[in-house]
Amino acid sequence: MMNKNNRDIRVPAIWDRSGLPGWCYHSPALLELEKEHIFKTHWQIACHVSDVPEVGSFQTFDMCGERAIILRDSDRKVRAFHNICRHRGSRLVVKDNGICKNALVCPFHGWVYNLDGTLRGAARPDSFPELDKHKFGLRTIDFEIWNGFVFVRFKKGPQPAVKELLEPFAREAAGYNMADHVPVGELWHGQSPVNWKSVRDVDNEGYHVAMAHPALQDLYGATYADEPYVNGVSRSDGKFTQSSGRRWAVRNYKKMSKPQEHLPESLHRSWLYYGLFPNAVIAATPETILFYQEFPLSTAKSQLRSGIYRNPVEDRQQRASRYLANRIDRETVKEDIQLTIWSNESMASDSFEGFYLSDLEYGVRSHHDHLRAILPIYNVKQAPIEDDVKTLNTSLGNTGAQ
Amino acid sequence: VTTGTGNPDEFDRQKTLLLSKVGDPGSGAVRYAAAMYFFNQKLLSCDVLEIYRRCCKFDNEDPVELAKFEKIEGFSPLSFNSGNRR
Numbered sequence: 001m002m003n004k005n006n007r008d009i010r011v012p013a014i015w016d017r018s019g020l021p022g023w024c025y026h027s028p029a030l031l032e033l034e035k036e037h038i039f040k041t042h043w044q045i046a047c048h049v050s051d052v053p054e055v056g057s058f059q060t061f062d063m064c065g066e067r068a069i070i071l072r073d074s075d076r077k078v079r080a081f082h083n084i085c086r087h088r089g090s091r092l093v094v095k096d097n098g099i100c101k102n103a104l105v106c107p108f109h110g111w112v113y114n115l116d117g118t119l120r121g122a123a124r125p126d127s128f129p130e131l132d133k134h135k136f137g138l139r140t141i142d143f144e145i146w147n148g149f150v151f152v153r154f155k156k157g158p159q160p161a162v163k164e165l166l167e168p169f170a171r172e173a174a175g176y177n178m179a180d181h182v183p184v185g186e187l188w189h190g191q192s193p194v195n196w197k198s199v200r201d202v203d204n205e206g207y208h209v210a211m212a213h214p215a216l217q218d219l220y221g222a223t224y225a226d227e228p229y230v231n232g233v234s235r236s237d238g239k240f241t242q243s244s245g246r247r248w249a250v251r252n253y254k255k256m257s258k259p260q261e262h263l264p265e266s267l268h269r270s271w272l273y274y275g276l277f278p279n280a281v282i283a284a285t286p287e288t289i290l291f292y293q294e295f296p297l298s299t300a301k302s303q304l305r306s307g308i309y310r311n312p313v314e315d316r317q318q319r320a321s322r323y324l325a326n327r328i329d330r331e332t333v334k335e336d337i338q339l340t341i342w343s344n345e346s347m348a349s350d351s352f353e354g355f356y357l358s359d360l361e362y363g364v365r366s367h368h369d370h371l372r373a374i375l376p377i378y379n380v381k382q383a384p385i386e387d388d389v390k391t392l393n394t395s396l397g398n399t400g401a402q
Numbered sequence: 403v404t405t406g407t408g409n410p411d412e413f414d415r416q417k418t419l420l421l422s423k424v425g426d427p428g429s430g431a432v433r434y435a436a437a438m439y440f441f442n443q444k445l446l447s448c449d450v451l452e453i454y455r456r457c458c459k460f461d462n463e464d465p466v467e468l469a470k471f472e473k474i475e476g477f478s479p480l481s482f483n484s485g486n487r488r
Binding site: 126 | 416419428431432434435436438439441442448451452455458459
């Protein structure tokens with residue numbers, strides 16, 4: 001049975017309610033497989049086109065040892081390159097964002113690249129043979145723009161194009177005019193002392209909302225619902241409840257929320273979340289769109305990254321309601337970070353026997369199933385010898401990783 | 403590296419960039435990148451390009467003054483006027 005987005009989101013009557021084995025959350029060998037086969041091979045949100053508004057504007061994106069630069073060239077076209085000089089591999093831009101007014105100049109030896117990525121010239125050109133500007137140009141990265149969000153993929157992988165991946169939500173998402181949004185500020189970066197999967201395990205279910213997120217509960221309460229990951233994407237939404245709101249921010253937000261004229265009425269009083277396997281969410285409220293993502297720095301440390309965007313034109317009331325929405329969201333993020341710490345530390349305990357998930361947490365299971373489909377080693381209940389993890393994974397047979 | 407496009411607009415633009423005001427943030431790199439453009443046009447020598455490279459990270463360092471100090475010959479093959487550089 002398909003829902004309105006043509007997705008089968010039913011929770012099976014009988015399903016394995018255990019999560020991933022605890023060892024999966026602290027195995028360095030598994031983490032290396034995850035970097036190669038989960039992160040580098042899957043689409044990652046690098047930024048929004050509005051983060052690179054002018055000719056020469058750039059935004060960088062570092063992940064799992066790889067680094068990208070998103071750049072607007074002289075023809076105002078958005079491009080994506082590896083942030084790696086073709087000479088010795090130095091990063092070409094060292095800041096998170098900025099403007100290269102004329103060209104990219106490597107800070108190591110001074111090779112110069114045009115904004116279209118071609119090599120303008122090597123420093124001390126008399127010390128080199130003739131260099132072809134294309135052959136020695138910046139290496140491009142597979143990238144795609146979906147509703148203004150710039151996705152990159154460091155290595156070819158099993159996912160289809162982003163447009164195809166997110167097709168089930170295309171019509172709904174179009175209502176927000178996401179591509180026209182502008183940044184509220186610079187991208188936010190944070191670190192959390194947990195394995196990346198603990199971040200996702202918390203974010204993939206709303207069972208904890210009533211207990212852990214009083215503001216969200218006050219905002220949309222029992223209307224909140226999660227759709228599991230199906231073909232790499234999930235969806236959640238909550239609709240504003242009829243109550244006026246007990247908490248100051250929620251009460252005033254519900255009172256002040258004033259959607260843009262272009263937004264369809266069905267989205268006027270909703271918060272929406274589109275999950276993208278393996279590690280990202282695009283969320284939309286009547287006032288803002290945003291993305292957030294996490295990726296591993298080590299088995300026990302994750303990088304958190306997010307960006308918030310607003311409609312380019314807004315009146316005072318809309319600006320105030322955006323502030324209130326952000327205040328509710330900030331509170332929620334802080335609460336979630338604590339939950340991820342509690343969830344993650346359980347994985348180190350010999351006494352913890354694994355999850356026993358509610359039907360309301362089927363999103364967690366569906367995410368784990370996506371992971372298992374790529375790395376069958378996740379099915380191994382007891383921690384293997386670290387040196388055997390890669391070989392064992394290969395011997396278990398899979399389609400995604402060899 | 404192949405020479406530039408030969409586009410007169412680009413030539414003028416790069417000339418403006420080469421003469422970016424000393425002291426402006428990022429101007430050292432802008433001047434060096436422009437110098438590379440004129441090197442490709444065979445209008446600047448290697449020695450002159452090297453002066454711009456040395457000034458690349460120092461927005462307050464005037465390549466003209468450095469070239470004079472270093473007694474670099476033929477610094478201004480394009481007859482760029484350095485009189486209003488500050």
